[in-house]
Amino acid sequence: MNTVKLSESVYYVGAVDWNLRDFHGYTTPRGVTYNSYLIIDEKVCLIDTVKAPFARELLERISQIIDPGKIDYVITNHIEPDHSSGLPAVMTRAPHAKVLLTEQGRTGIIKHYQQNYDFQVVKEGDVLDLGCNKLQFVPVPMLHWPDSMISYLTGEQILFSNDAFGQHISTTKRFDDENELPELIYEAEKYYANILQPFGKMVVKAINKLNELPIKIIAPSHGVVWRKHIPDIVAKYQDWGHGNTVGKVVIAYDSMWGSTxxxxxxxxxxxxxxxxxxxxxxxxxxxxxxxxRDMLEAGGVLIGSPTLNNGMMPTTGALMTYLKGLRPTGKIGAAFGAYGWGGGAQKAIEEMLSSSGIALEQPGISLKWVPDAAELDKCFEFGREFAHKLFNKI
Known part of the structure; x- marks a missing residue:
């Protein structure tokens, strides 16, 4: 197997899932990686595992470097199965290893795998001495699960950032400077928008903590490892975490007979x-x-649907339910759509926009049956007025 080193003592031992196209409702046309890292010091430490179907590959990669039975510590930064379901296989080969994780993580691992391993619960400020290097632990609860934490390797100055700074992209090139930066930023933005967006305040707090650390490498749990463009991705996370927006309007709609x-x-x-x-x-x-993803940095959101059964179309409703969970910030919005004998979609959309945290700073627009020339002019003016409000806001 190809051996990839992050530094003299740290190896990449994860797996690339080239074929996955759906990550619990988030489409992944470029596939997914399950990143795991092996630290060879006076003590041997494994940072996270992989999704269970790839546990054999993980152990094969480790075996090329060292006997898995010599692993002293397994760090579980996050218990979601894409990171942890390979743990039972690892512990079978390394039964004497100690598993380090947060208290929430310990509870979750026991519940997921019905195993009571040799756990060591860590909290902020705790340090694990590996010999030449030390691991510092930074719990980041609700970024994006209650158990989540980040680990920092002193000496090598590597941040094992868990789900932060990740991307869903499959590539044989493991580092950012071996790939096209615009493509990586695109996938990082999509990743943030669909997974971390609800936790912007926690993102900002975490970034503030990390700014105190000298970082040469960011090694996330998904995607490529950052070693050249760290300032670029950190700046993006600052913007996204603060909910900063630009002068862009995303119009998302569905239509029944073409009027909307x-x-x-x-x-x-x-x-x-x-x-x-x-x-x-x-x-x-x-x-x-x-x-x-396109809405993440957009300052304006316009949602349209014809009225169906006194409400919006299912496709529009699915997006609105999704947005309500993601809780976007710093945006203005409005609704539009056509109706037949009775309306209802516009009101339903406006209620969902408000409950999502999107400010309604302009009345919506609706019309009956097929728009005539005058009504189309009103739609044009509606868009123009909305854009001016957005321009004045930013």
């Missing part, structure tokens, strides 16, 4: 006429996780 689609396109033209960037997504054909 005609409205959407006219609204988009109105937005574009002001110089503000507009993006258009039809939800019956768009990838929801890509739409959410």
């Amino acid at each position: 689609e005609r409205m959407a396109r006219q609204i988009l033209d109105g937005v574009a006429s002001t110089g503000v960037t507009g993006k258009l997504y039809k939800l019956s054909v768009a990838d929801r996780s890509e739409v959410v």
Whole structure:
């Protein structure tokens, strides 16, 4: 197997899942990685494991470097199964290893795998002496699970960042400077938008803690390892964590007989006429996780649907439910759509926008049946007015 070293004492021993296309509802067209790292010091330490189907590959990679039975410590930064379900296989080969994790992590591992390993619960400030290097532990609860923590290797100055700074991308090149930066930032943005977005305040707190540490390498649990573009990805996390937005409007809609689609396109033209960037997504054909990625930095969100059974279409409803869970910040929004004998979609969308934390700073627009020329002009003006409000806001 190909051996990849992060430093003289740290090896990459994880696995690349080239074929996974759905990560609990988040589409992954470029696949996924399950990153695990092996530290060879006076003591041998494994940072996280892999998803269970790849445990054999993990152990084979470790065996190329050292007998797995010589592992002294296994650090479980996060108990979600994509990181931890390889743990039982590892512990079978390394039965004397001590498992270090948070208190929430200990409870979760026992519940997941019904095993009571030799646990050592760690808290902020705790240090594990490996010999030449030490591991410092920084719990980051709810980033993005209650058990989550980050580990920092002194001497080598490597941050094992768990889910922070990750991307879902499969590549044979393990480092950021071996890949195209725009592609990595794109995938990091999609990752943040769909997984970490609800936890922006915790992200900012974690970044503030990490700024106190000298960091040469960031080794996340998914995607490539950052060693050249660390300032770029940290700056992005600062922006995303603070909810900073730009002058962009994302219009997401679905349409039954074409009327709402005609409205959407006219609204988009109105937005574009002001110089503000507009993006258009039809939800019956768009990838929801890509739409959410585009919304992350957008200051404006417009949601459209015709009325179906006194409410919005299921595709629109699915996006709104998803947004409510992600709790985006710093955005303004409005609703639009056509209806037949009775309305209802606009009100339902507006209620969901408000409950998602998106500010309604403009009344929505709805029309009956098929838009005429005057109504299309109103849609254009609606988009133009919304863009001006966004421009004044930012």
